């Protein structure tokens with residue numbers, strides 16, 4: 001951290017000692033996992049800086065925006081339309097959920113056998129470690145999986161900031177109508193809390209900002225089709241994680257500058273790993289900062305991750321909102337866009353199986369590693385159909401079920417190494 005932020009953290013009610021410990025662990029992990037990579041693009045310097053200031057300078061910025069009258073809104077899921085938050089002069093931030101810190105505290109209020117992501121956001125709050133949740137004026141949840149929707153009841157008792165949207169289970173006409181109405185209700189709620197009307201002009205400006213960010217992320221994804229890969233999966237994952245925290249305009253500008261550099265790399269045939277390195281698509285549960293475990297294991301075992309069929313990845317940016325001429329039309333488009341996000345919380349969810357195979361083809365991936373957090377029933381169960389579908393398309397499939405701890409890292413590494421060896425030999429599975 002470039003400044004001493006203790007006063008700010010203390011005013012937010014953080015547990016300074018525990019927070020210091022968290023930052024020290026994070027900084028070591030970042031050094032070992034990220035800064036030790038060879039041949040990184042120079043443009044990653046900006047994202048390294050953002051991470052080093054994720055609980056520092058970014059919080060200073062948020063508090064300044066709050067003081068200037070902006071609404072700080074925390075979210076957990078990509079079904080929540082960011083455009084609506086920006087249209088009320090709000091700032092949208094993904095909340096801390098990617099580390100097992102505070103799990104002892106979390107297990108006092110939720111069962112031990114809850115997924116690491118839920119335990120993560122609960123633990124960050126209860127242990128006084130998340131400056132984002134403390135800075136937020138409003139936190140928007142959604143009825144996706146059972147674990148999340150029940151945990152939000154407790155989270156609301158603790159924070160008094162929750163607003164929960166009702167997501168349907170099926171993408172039927174009724175389901176879509178329900179979700180369209182929920183988006184409308186959220187628009188009213190945001191308007192009321194912020195004291196600002198959502199006009200079509202405000203929405204157009206917001207949509208231009210969010211779609212530009214999505215376009216830059218699409219550009220990054222397209223660049224990963226090249227062999228040799230111009231950027232590591234670890235760095236691409238980090239950029240996707242940062243897209244939930246950073247100022248969207250600045251983020252887009254920096255990412256486009258990085259993509260210019262990657263364009264040049266592909267012209268010169270420069271990569272982060274030799275041409276022919278086994279290419280892997282990761283598919284499954286989202287990976288929040290600082291969950292870098294699977295990418296780290298794959299890339300330090302001789303593979304390269306070329307894409308993420310996940311919410312911290314392709315599902316977040318694949319579809320744009322596009323043009324509209326009224327607020328009503330924009331809301332219809334948001335509902336349509338949401339129905340194209342193929343989360344395992346929906347049933348049936350055949351479209352996700354198609355997405356995995358389409359992405360594999362586009363990215364020239366030679367195998368799929370399916371990632372599900374322990375106790376995440378939607379993704380764990382869906383892995384069975386994903387395996388059948390990927391294998392029917394002729395690619396090998398590896399199932400990984402894990403949490404945030406490093407206890408099973410050795411065991412996962414052994415399986416990943418064998419998988420990569422098999423990809424090198426060109427076998428099917």
Ligand code: BJ8
Pocket residue numbers: 076077078079115116117118144145146147148285286311341343344345373375376377378379
């Ligand atoms: S759209 S994936 S961000 S819900 S890992 S808490 S599902 S038990 S996070 Fe998600 Fe939205 Fe879907 Fe994406 Fe539950 Fe599973 Fe935990 Fe999960």
